[in-house]
Amino acid sequence: MFEKRTDLALEIRELHGEESGIDIEETEKNGITVTTANVNSSKGEELSGKPQGRYITLDVGKIWIAEPKRFELTAKTLADELESLLPKGEGCVLAVGMGNEQITPDSLGPRTVKKLLITRHIKKIDSALYTSAGFGCLSAIAPGVLGQTGIETAEIIKNVVNGIKPKCVILIDALASRRLSRLATTVQISDRGINPGSGVSNKRAELSEKVFGVPVISIGVPTVVDAATLAYDILEEHHGKEDSDFAQVIEKILSSEGRNMFVTPKDNDIIAQKTANLLACAINMAVHKMDIKEISEYID
Amino acid sequence: MFEKRTDLALEIRELHGEESGIDIEETEKNGITVTTANVNSSKGEELSGKPQGRYITLDVGKIWIAEPKRFELTAKTLADELESLLPKGEGCVLAVGMGNEQITPDSLGPRTVKKLLITRHIKKIDSALYTSAGFGCLSAIAPGVLGQTGIETAEIIKNVVNGIKPKCVILIDALASRRLSRLATTVQISDRGINPGSGVSNKRAELSEKVFGVPVISIGVPTVVDAATLAYDILEEHHGKEDSDFAQVIEKILSSEGRNMFVTPKDNDIIAQKTANLLACAINMAVHKMDIKEISEYID
Amino acid sequence: MFEKRTDLALEIRELHGEESGIDIEETEKNGITVTTANVNSSKGEELSGKPQGRYITLDVGKIWIAEPKRFELTAKTLADELESLLPKGEGCVLAVGMGNEQITPDSLGPRTVKKLLITRHIKKIDSALYTSAGFGCLSAIAPGVLGQTGIETAEIIKNVVNGIKPKCVILIDALASRRLSRLATTVQISDRGINPGSGVSNKRAELSEKVFGVPVISIGVPTVVDAATLAYDILEEHHGKEDSDFAQVIEKILSSEGRNMFVTPKDNDIIAQKTANLLACAINMAVHKMDIKEISEYID
């Protein structure tokens, strides 16, 4: 059977319903629909293909054309969710901007870390410095992708984590969704890091607390739909149900490249930058105790 | 009827056959298939939707993984085709890198002009300078896109042309193809400039000799397929023929965004850069009388 | 005699006193020292080497480490000065980001235009659109430098102005100062455009109302000190007065490259970006009727 590609727990649940092993809870915060997908058991893990953990999805709408007020409220809502996952107490946060800055829809991670308010080097001099002004301890790297470094991203992160021992890691990554309508309108936050095969540039190794030895939070936004998944959905919609010759049609039209092609919006530069700003605002607000106005004026 | 989007004259001919009003000629040069599509009459113009002129298509294959030798031969073949279209005699060439540098598959034009060997400012001092070394007269602009400047690209080019009076304009642009297999494997050169609605960022005005008052050559490479066109082709392949409910299916899956989404290869950063290098080599070789080795060492 | 290089009218006055032909007026606005240097007569023009006009200098301090409140107040003060120079009534403003984006201290212009809220293409559809929300009509180009285009910057601007007929031009450029202490701490606004020989990349042609046919406002920040000028000032400070062998010393140490070298702060990337943000805020606030908070959330 053709496996529809998605990095969203929410969509796995939509695809397979209760049999997905994923429990769903929906609430509304500040007018934003927040869906929490829980994978609770090893059975759920097996059924869903997602490791046990919480996957929180916020339906943020077309944030790149949102009024300033709505942008601010969305950033605050995200910051609150993120803060609830951050370990309390001493220690620094390490943010990791995953992905390839040279490919617009994969540039979300590197763009986000450029907008973070980095303080670890100042805090190392004196951890109380600027604390009264609200500053927490934040560090960040953008490790590049395998083709640029020759080194697995997971390996770089693990080694840096071993060296600087942050209290937790926040992975920022561009995701693949199954639905065009979710592109750039959805944010997924998870306490379970990133699976092999995820993201636009298809990570090959697990990135999680098990591997890194510290809590790993991931925050991502779908920016692409896999071309073969789109093709499959179109055929299914037309035919009414799955058909055995879909694979052949897709093979003919997409050739062998179907899994190496993606669908993405035309104005994805504006979307990528605005989404990166949103995530950076949320991370800055969660780590530093400041409101969006203070944050935005410390950042270029 | 649904109009399949393509900027390639070759594909219009494929879609509509002889009724397209396009005459086709195929030859082989240096092992590369060169297809010349001619729109000869106003009848042909009407049928094809393409203005009268020659549209030369070179099937260059996966140039981004080609051996150095094949890259060199391809650049030389392109340079020869280009040179045959350049007006002889005195005067400078103005190269225009169309498109949005921030969107990877639309960045072909701006990336190409960065690799050109610009000489107009030196030639203005003394037009004989460096002529013996092979240098012709080349200038270039990358005017940006409407959303960045607030000014139609056609307007910027027309005004610069009016001012500096080049002997011809070479427009470099990323194109839309109908077929995924043609992405980055095809180069189209034309003596007819660019039509409204063409290119990744959808020009709104005609860019041609009629508008600019000097010969306009365009050179482009398809880097995207329109998502709705892909969807349509997939349905047609499966259903065997066009069906009246295709539009509804596409509307449902792509929603209203189908024409604002495109399909593109994952490694489009490498492809865009390598393709830009190819076009820049060809333009440099056509304008300056140098071989690829000399050219490549003058350029970073 | 050695000519000390500066683009600031204020510094010409400092160098030559009343004999400079420049009248000086100093006030304070919002805690910022605002110095207006007037060149009123053709005699003053001859003496100062500056065309007749007003040159307003704001001493904004180290804006790149300023508290948000002070940044906001400074932007507002600049916006007010700028607005007082903008022609009233219908018509669009054309902002021009001068300089080379690839050279950090020369990148002020291109960085600034990237942060402008461009509206001309929307206003062309219906000039009343968004007016109630405060939006004026703004367009922008970043024409690049001579070595990149082969075309004089003045020529590109003039041709675009001829074509789109803006109500005025705002030139944004990085300047040379005589004093290191003025680097990035001073903004000069003028109603007289830019002289030949000015700016980091040394424009060769006049850019003014006389040449473009519409009012030309320039706004600039010194980001470099000419190395030879610095050397001269150091020698003079030590020797107490000018000495005939200075030139020889400078020639020996700076060799023939003295005028092709500049002095600039180490953290000039942060300074360039923060200064660009300041100018962009001021231009956005002057053209659109919005406060800094609204503006900053429309911009990435």
Place this chain on the structure above:
Amino acid sequence: MFEKRTDLALEIRELHGEESGIDIEETEKNGITVTTANVNSSKGEELSGKPQGRYITLDVGKIWIAEPKRFELTAKTLADELESLLPKGEGCVLAVGMGNEQITPDSLGPRTVKKLLITRHIKKIDSALYTSAGFGCLSAIAPGVLGQTGIETAEIIKNVVNGIKPKCVILIDALASRRLSRLATTVQISDRGINPGSGVSNKRAELSEKVFGVPVISIGVPTVVDAATLAYDILEEHHGKEDSDFAQVIEKILSSEGRNMFVTPKDNDIIAQKTANLLACAINMAVHKMDIKEISEYID
């Protein structure tokens, strides 16, 4: 006493002569003057402030305006020197592009690694792959600077080295010279890594075999002169000898910022890119067994 800043062992020798504890040897290779400065004893180490090791300086001239032939010969000469320092046998090389990509004269390292032919990820699949075509095993990172990451560069490198265990590290960095005439015309290769206080962005920790546990080669090009050092040299040249009031003069003119200002050529974007190409060619040729033509066509 005022300490003149330089990262070149050659200039320390010039400043202090034989008392510098540095032995000098000069030869000529392919028409290029190659000076080897040896610090042989702990006494030499103390006197020179440079750790024991070999510092090879090549006087490459104005490489950014060199004829292709001379560029090629220079790259080959550099590659030979570099190869003589590389450990033989199995294992991968880790290249590290030090410095801040956003500051033109500090961008040498990051620009260089972008032009490297990365193969480690392919060699990991099968170390014999492409060996017959000449490919060795190369990986690379550009770790950013302290202000961007909050993490000492030395710490990031050390942790990655611990993880991937390369056979050696090549550090690529922009240096400070004492002489304007050496800017971009000199390459220094050393088997002793980088000292605290070196480079444009002033590293704070030692980067050497002692710290990393594997051989550390550094390759650098001076791109800046410290403004205070230039001022001092100018005063000394004029006064004939050191004077006690130099410090006061420099303090007055440079204020407290003298050590935070640098002197750099105006066209430093072209220089930085061409120099990065030179270093990348040399590293590619030293690690992979290919000539410059093969290398240059694998790289964009």
